[in-house]
Amino acid sequence: MNHFIDSKDIDIKSIYRIIVNNIASITKFTIFVAISSIIISLFLPPKFETNSVILPYQNSQQSSGVSGLLQNSLGLASQSMNYSRIFDDLFTSYDFIGNILNKNIEDKEGNKSLLIDLIIDKELNGELTDNQLQLLAQSIFISQNLSMNYDPYKSLMNLRITFNDDVLALNIHNLILEEFDTYLSDLKNTKIQQKNTKLIQKLSSVNEELNELERKREHFINNNKNINESAYLLKELGMIQREIGVKESIYLTISSQVELNKIDLSIEKNNFRILNRPVLPLNPSFPRKKLIVIFSTIFALIISSLYYTIRVRA
Helix, strand or coil, X not given: CHHHHHHXXXXXXXXXXHHXXXXXXXXXXXXXXXXXXXXXXXXXXXXXXXXXXXXXXXXXXXXXXXXXXHHHHHCCCCCCCCHHHHHHHHCCCHHHHHHHHCCEEECCCCCEXXXXXXXCCCXXXXXXXXXXXXXXXXXXXXXHHEEXXXXXXXXXXXXXXXXXXXXXXXXXXXXXXXXXXXXXXXXXXXXXXXXXXXXXXHHHHXXXXXXXXXXXXXXXXXXXXXXXXXXXXXXXXXXXXXXXXXXXXXXXXXXXXXXXXXXXXXXXXXXXXXXXCCCCCCCCCECXXXXXXHHHHHHHHHHHHHHHHHHHHC
């Protein structure tokens, strides 16, 4: 045991002496790496980030009581949109991204240019067709500039845009939010219109059934003049009346749902709430010059110390 401790002390002392004897070379190498890392970090292109947190609004149309039970039984109850599926599909969709790339973006000098021209240099890719250039720009934008993360438990979407200019990063972010709002509005309106088409068809069918029941009641009354004198006939009439009452309730429920959908189509609604709005970034998110210099210096010090230690002891 004492021999192990003694040998360990000797090893530590010998390593210390090696480092002290070569401190000048270690210091020179460390300073060289530190200066090199400073120079490299100055030439690295900056990247600016803008972030936003979005809370999508859920559909608030929901009836209670008998009306709500009828809607559920008829399959008319409003269904909330699957935002997780929408976000995953939309922000990797070439149609949606392609539409954004062909929008004008304003820089800090007030000049406007197509976003696709800021993503790729068409002159350097002159051998590609327009469709190929579009696909290339979309791939680059999705992989390098756009980041989306949806938390289904909190129903929050985190959107991040990374670009080499602070003003452009903010303007691109705002453009995406505008296009996203337009997309959700169109999607909701399309769903409402499709639903109303089915509801109107159902309404017509229920109306025919209601008219048929009313004719049946009238025919039953006309064919049974002594209806008040027969308990059996009164029971039969009561059953027809209840059927008519149910159909009337269904008719009114469907009619009210159709009108509510028409109102939804006629008014402007906010599709989401921005909990954390994107702001102009004050500093680039990359490169982190201080961290680059600090870690490079520490790494150079460790590597150079290990090098001389191994070389002397080998």
